[in-house]
Amino acid sequence: MKGLCLSMLYTAKKSLITYFIVSIVVSLFMALTSPLISCFISMLFLISPISDNLKHEKESKWMYYVSTLPTGRNLYIKSYFLLNCILIVIGLVIGTVSLTIINHNLNIIIASALIGIGAAGTYAVAFPLTFKFGPENSNAVLTTTVLIVMLFYFIVVFAFVFPGMGGADNIENVLTPFNQVVLIIYALFGIMTTVISYILSIKIFNKQDL
Numbered sequence: 644m645k646g647l648c649l650s651m652l653y654t655a656k657k658s659l660i661t662y663f664i665v666s667i668v669v670s671l672f673m674a675l676t677s678p679l680i681s682c683f684i685s686m687l688f689l690i691s692p693i694s695d696n697l698k699h700e701k702e703s704k705w706m707y708y709v710s711t712l713p714t715g716r717n718l719y720i721k722s723y724f725l726l727n728c729i730l731i732v733i734g735l736v737i738g739t740v741s742l743t744i745i746n747h748n749l750n751i752i753i754a755s756a757l758i759g760i761g762a763a764g765t766y767a768v769a770f771p772l773t774f775k776f777g778p779e780n781s782n783a784v785l786t787t788t789v790l791i792v793m794l795f796y797f798i799v800v801f802a803f804v805f806p807g808m809g810g811a812d813n814i815e816n817v818l819t820p821f822n823q824v825v826l827i828i829y830a831l832f833g834i835m836t837t838v839i840s841y842i843l844s845i846k847i848f849n850k851q852d853l
Contacts (some may be wrong), residue, residue, distance in 0.1 A: 681742050686738070737760055750817050757830040760830040764833020766789075
């Protein structure tokens with residue numbers, strides 16, 4: 644699995660370096676303008692090159708080679724999800740540091756981290772959908788995934804979090820008892836979505852004839 648992860652990193656190295664720099668800049672900007680999305684935006688920039696990488700691997704025949712190895716398909720999926728989780732953690736660190744520098748407010752940092760975990764976890768549905776409909780349809784899959792992620796984000800933030808803290812202007816009081824429950828549930832939902840997406844990805848990929 645280490646070799647597969649390193650191979651994926653090498654393939655997406657240029658994009659990852661670019662997006663890493665961009666994620667820092669954008670995360671700092673969001674910490675100033677919209678701090679609740681600061682962690683998620685840095686996560687999104689970092690995991691995007693990995694999901695995009697799926698599109699090119701079928702063209703390079705790498706998928707076909709991996710599928711011939713003992714337990715190759717399972718390791719292939721595990722490598723993608725492991726790398727995805729590592730990049731989410733790095734994005735979380737970037738967002739947390741940005742918020743610490745700009746806001747100095749623990750409530751905002753915790754809320755942004757929970758929102759980031761929930762949203763980035765939901766983004767994992769891109770993997771089983773890509774394996775199901777094929778890398779050639781990855782653009783449509785990623786567009787659909789982003790719409791799903793943003794739908795849940797807007798529902799959580801605008802339907803629950805903002806009303807729960809008495810309006811968007813009271814962001815320093817974001818972690819009310821009600822919002823704590825909402826954001827923890829959202830983060831757990833993201834984690835559960837990632838686990839389910841991992842299981843579905845293995846099942847779908849193992850049944851495919853490449």
